[in-house]
Amino acid sequence: MRLEVDIRSKSFTSANGKRQEVIGGIAFALQRGEVGVVVGPSGCGKSTMLRILAGLDSDYQGHVARPDGARLAMVFQEPRLLPWRSVEDNVRLAAPDVTDDRLAAIFGVLELDAHRTHFPGELSLGLARRVALARAFAVEPDFLILDEPLASLDDALAARLRDEIAMLVASRPMITLLVTHSMDDAVRLGDRIFLLSARPARLLHAVPIEVPRAQRSNDAVAAIKADLARRDFSMS
Amino acid sequence: MRLEVDIRSKSFTSANGKRQEVIGGIAFALQRGEVGVVVGPSGCGKSTMLRILAGLDSDYQGHVARPDGARLAMVFQEPRLLPWRSVEDNVRLAAPDVTDDRLAAIFGVLELDAHRTHFPGELSLGLARRVALARAFAVEPDFLILDEPLASLDDALAARLRDEIAMLVASRPMITLLVTHSMDDAVRLGDRIFLLSARPARLLHAVPIEVPRAQRSNDAVAAIKADLARRDFSMS
């Protein structure tokens, strides 16, 4: 099971008729068990790339080999819940096989217990994003795509959820791809960091992080971040 | 011109019939020229409070005196653009008096020049949030409400926009209220920081920041943050 990505070019024709290149060349591969983190300026083409990898867009130049028969889960950049189904139903519809215990555990970690019967319209944005995370966790995926999963959450909760993601990744051999604007998250979670240029997105650097995830203490993380900053990748 | 807030209680009855208190007691006042920053855990009631202050919800216990005849602008937590109007039209509809020069300047700062004729559906989330910011800036408000305006933006851009907000605040005497999860933003922009408890939200502390905004160097900011952390407010 392996993800191979070689997107040579991807363009959009917008309603005003203009054609615009959004991805200018991104190639990498991820193994089972690896976590890839994508970092790049706002509007550079990250979500567009994720949509291609998720099989939602096949109108591009290049080739993507998605892991065969892998169960996919994705946290979109917006929550994308079904407004007419309760929080619990939203999760169960995506993960019909989830056990009650596991669901309770997930809702516990994400602090959603009080909101099981709420409709999405009754949630705060942070709560809704957590429901989207719960949905992805409940699926027990082989291939997990996360588009800024920890945005709009307070620092304490975000840190706890980051650990939770790390635990999930450690517990099962899956391919994970994460988009984030937080270098801290990137360094703490990633095995490799893919730095993208501004639109059209090109892969500037693929930086491996050698320290095993479990051993990344606060100091280690700070050191890696400093190292990355020192290398001064020009990101725009 | 003064904002006086005394919300004693606010509850929601959700569709499943249960009543839930969301705000348990928040009282403060803001003068013209002041920037209040609200910080609190996800789902505690921040956006609910902002909706009350914006006059969108009058079903609460207590009293809010909104600045008289003040022009209001708000950046909602989601972009809330009109999907059927171009980026430029979205801004112009909210701010019909904006001059072409000013609009160009705003679009320049927010790096939206290339997207003027795009429809919101053709934007990335970060771009859409910037359009929402552009709309609020273009209005030239007397009372500005910002609900996590810098989420989903990369660090470099976020920093630039934070400075832009600071400039706007300095340029006109207005009341500003900002919700954020980033302590950095809070300390750099705020005159007073309101720390809220978990749901139901109560005002735990109102921390004034004595250093004038213009003099908050990186070191000063770090010092204030450290000081805040040392005081160890129990936030949950």
Added chain:
Amino acid sequence: AETVKVAVQKTGTFAWELAVIRAHQLDKQADIAIDAVELASPEAGKIALRAGNADIMVSDWLWVSRERTLGAKLTFYPYSSALGAVMVPASSPLKTLADLKGRKLAVAGGPLDKSWLLLQATLKRDGVDLKSQATITYGAPPLLAAKLADGEMDAGLNYWNFCAALEAKGFRRLAGVEDLLAPFGAKGRTAMIGYVFDEDWAAKHRDLVARFLSVTAKAKEILATSDAEWQTISLLTGAPDEATLRAYRDRYREGIPRRPVAEEEADARILYGVLASIGGRDLVGPATELSPGTYYRADARD
């Protein structure tokens, strides 16, 4: 017993006759079974015939002739010579048809209605072009009858049953359409409407047709002679009171055709010319003469 399918309008006189036939078991006596399709509108019979749900329905020879020239071999047997009339309120100042000039006249059945055409033809001889010299309102017959009754119209040309009902309400006949026929050369009351059926079907079922016609003739005789019979069918007629029922009865009796078919056909030929000249192509189609064979001859083989 052989079955004959007939289309009847529930409020029409054919339905009354059928009730009499049933009550007196005339059908059983003649060893036929009459299978009636009840319908609610006058035009539905044509659909029933075309769709093959009815062997026999009631319509006029004008239409039969038109259909024949267009290729549908239908044929006609006289059923009733009752025709409409021009009705006015009792107190109306109108005395003759010529007085209709400049008045509001309601015309049931539309611009190609045969009574309306005959009325126009009659007045044309006196130099009156009624169509342009009076205000004509076309519309559904019941609605127009109601409109005349409540005074919105000065006069109304309507079907005979509506006229009978108006008569019972005290309205006056300015002229009956059957009175207009003679000046054109018709020898007597001419039955405009009749049983209509397919020629080929009739050829295959000559005996059945003959028995059917004799059964209905018997029913007509009963209705012509017995007043008691009218009481039994009064509900069916929808007559709101005795006066109306009486008017229905008298007009119905007058309308029973009593002349030989050949005479009917001869008159029809004459009237056809009149109607064709004023109704034009729209009415009669490409033919200028009554199509030969329009009339069904029970004794055609001799």
Added chain:
Amino acid sequence: MLRLLSFALLLATWWVAATVAGSAKLPPPSVVLAAAVAEAKSGALFLHLGATLARVVLAFTLSMALGSALGYLMGRSRLANRLGDPWLILLLNLPALVVIVLAYIWAGLTEVAAIAAIAINKLPTAVVTLREGARALDPSLDEMAKVFAFPRSRILRHVLLPQLAPYIAAAARSGLSLVWKIVLVAELLGRPNGIGFEIGVAFQLFDIPLLLAYSLSFAAVVLVIEAVIVQPFELRASRWRLRAA
């Protein structure tokens, strides 16, 4: 409560109008009710109402099912829309009378012909409404369903139907009323029973109380169905809307 009040107001308005206009122009409710009761006692009302309801139910179900499917298809696929559009416009704008007459001529004065004709008349309005609904579907939820590999049935029930619900409700309500209007024509032209048949008879006799009695009997049935089944269901189904009217 409010609904009952409004209903009472309606009856009162009618009664006042009847009194002012005179019973020849508009019979008062009492007279119409008496006519209805008389027809009910003789059993005729139920016979005809039953026949009409059966036709309405069949034609309605048929045309809603087929119309929704076609409308969905045309809203989703540009090709289907291009191909179907001329047919749709033709069907939409063919008078009920014509469709019914042709159906009767082809298939005889049969129940099948009547129901098919009514269904064909209603079909295009369902298509038109559902097409708009399908065009307005949220693509982001489609993507979500695709990512999480929702099977078709789950997509239909949990993703599509809730989004199409307002369009279906609109098509159903106005469609039911259309079916009912057309069933009357079909019965008038070629059925030996049903409300339309009786209305035709009442019209020929110009018996306005009877006309109204039969006309309103169907409205009464719909009123009861709405109050007892449809509206409670709708209320439940739209609980998720924060501000339901």
Added chain:
Amino acid sequence: MLRLLSFALLLATWWVAATVAGSAKLPPPSVVLAAAVAEAKSGALFLHLGATLARVVLAFTLSMALGSALGYLMGRSRLANRLGDPWLILLLNLPALVVIVLAYIWAGLTEVAAIAAIAINKLPTAVVTLREGARALDPSLDEMAKVFAFPRSRILRHVLLPQLAPYIAAAARSGLSLVWKIVLVAELLGRPNGIGFEIGVAFQLFDIPLLLAYSLSFAAVVLVIEAVIVQPFELRASRWRLRAA
């Protein structure tokens, strides 16, 4: 292109059906066209089509405007909905014949009566559709408009109408077809001109080609209006949808 192809296919289907069924059951296109041409040459077609179109336009505009306003109100305000609902259901389920007959009885056999009766028949379906549209409005955009103090006119044009557009389109398309169906009945019952009047005459003569010629003339007008005005406009107005069909 595809549309033309489909149109040709339609004609071909008709032609084949006519050949198979025999011209007594379904006249072929050529015969109907000949009838239409004959009527057009005599000027009668244009006269009647003009009269009918005028009525359609008036009744349609009236009922769409009023129906949209009422529907919006009922979708937004619970009170209005509760109060209006019984009236709505009654109006929806009143047969066209009854409304038309009553209108003619009250207001005489006049143009005003005809147009009012048609508008009243169409009104409730517009209300029902727009009510669903108003219920589905996005409250978050309302809030946005309120915060930025949009004046009413701007809210209507830029916030409400684009959201209601699919409902308006559905109501307009199916409503136009309904108005057209009802105008025929109104003309049949009590107007001295118009397509419905001619259809009545053709029906009395059982002249199917003429019946079809008049029926299809209106469909042809709508087809042209759709192709030349409505669809290009819709295409423009829905450019913002990422996947327009």
